[in-house]
Each structure stands twice: as C-alpha cells, then as structure tokens.
Amino acid sequence: MPAVTLTAYDAGLHEPELQRWLRAPHVTQWWGETTLADALGSAAPRDVRMIFADARPVGFLRWHVLTRHELDEAGLTEIAAGGVDLDLLIGISEILGQGIGTRALALAIDEITSALRPPFFTLCTETVNLRALHCYQKAGFRIVREFVELGKSHYFLTRSAMTAPKD
Numbered sequence: 001m002p003a004v005t006l007t008a009y010d011a012g013l014h015e016p017e018l019q020r021w022l023r024a025p026h027v028t029q030w031w032g033e034t035t036l037a038d039a040l041g042s043a044a045p046r047d048v049r050m051i052f053a054d055a056r057p058v059g060f061l062r063w064h065v066l067t068r069h070e071l072d073e074a075g076l077t078e079i080a081a082g083g084v085d086l087d088l089l090i091g092i093s094e095i096l097g098q099g100i101g102t103r104a105l106a107l108a109i110d111e112i113t114s115a116l117r118p119p120f121f122t123l124c125t126e127t128v129n130l131r132a133l134h135c136y137q138k139a140g141f142r143i144v145r146e147f148v149e150l151g152k153s154h155y156f157l158t159r160s161a162m163t164a165p166k167d
Contacts, residue, residue, distance in 0.1 A: 001098070004051065004052065005051075006107050006111070008046070008119050011045075015036065021060065048061070049063060051100065052124070061087070061088045063108065064085055065118065066122065081121075083121060088123075088132075101132075124154050124157070125154060126154050
C-alpha cells in the first residue's frame with residue numbers, strides 16, 4: 001500500500017503535471033474538457049494540494065467553504081452554509097483503485113478540520129462514477145441527494161467533520 005502525503009500546490013512546479021492529468025482520458029471522462037483555471041476554481045492557493053503516493057505526484061485536491069449564495073444558486077437550499085466542498089482527481093490511471101484517494105481525503109479532512117473546524121464536508125460525483133462513489137463512501141461520505149447538471153445525474157454527498165472513515 002503506497003504511503004500517501006499531501007503537499008501545497010506550487011504553480012511553477014505542479015502546473016505542467018496538473019495540465020497533463022486534465023487531458024488524460026480517465027480524467028476527462030468525469031471532469032470534461034477542464035482548463036487549469038477551472039480545475040483550480042475559486043479555491044485559494046492555500047486550499048489546493050497535490051497528492052503524492054510513495055513520493056510520486058499522482059493527484060490533485062482542492063477545497064473551499066460553501067456560501068449560502070452558491071448553495072441557493074445550485075438549488076441546495078436545505079444545506080447549511082459553512083461546510084467545506086472538496087474536489088479530487090487521481091491523474092495516473094494505473095494507480096486507481098489502490099485507496100490513494102480515500103487516504104488523501106482523510107489527510108485533507110484532518111488538516112481542514114484542524115484549521116477551520118467546519119461542521120461538514122461535501123463532494124459531488126456522477127452517479128455512474130462508481131469508483132469515485134466507492135472512494136467517497138470509504139472516506140465516510142453518504143449520499144444525501146441526487147441532482148441533474150448538464151444533463152447528467154450526480155450525487156451530492158456529505159460527511160460530518162467527526163465521521164470516521166470506513167475500513
């Protein structure tokens with residue numbers, strides 16, 4: 001089982017790798033034709049991490065605090081503001097299914113909980129992305145809602161900041 005660590009994102013160092021991953025077929029299948037700017041989104045640089053497995057860069061993770069406005073705009077009026085939304089990608093297809101994403105989520109959640117003390121965390125995935133769904137459920141997330149965006153069905157998942165991952 002690879003040792004998983006998170007490292008602060010450094011554009012000068014990590015941008016070429018992230019751009020390459022964003023063009024990989026197993027990433028575009030779920031992220032679409034995403035630009036680097038879109039991948040980084042509204043996350044502040046301090047809220048972006050590179051995922052390493054055995055000291056090799058293998059993925060990317062970002063987060064941001066959910067506002068009332070963006071939740072209402074997405075039709076998620078029943079969800080309280082103040083939670084932290086996470087986005088994750090594993091850029092190397094050969095290592096999918098090894099638990100790296102689950103461990104990266106656990107590390108990020110520990111770091112964010114220590115710094116921000118959010119009440120909960122959220123993630124979204126297409127309903128047919130069973131690999132991501134399994135990863136997120138192993139990390140303690142549960143499906144709370146299904147929604148359609150751009151003609152595709154998605155799950156909205158949450159977990160309490162205090163929820164332990166499943167083994």
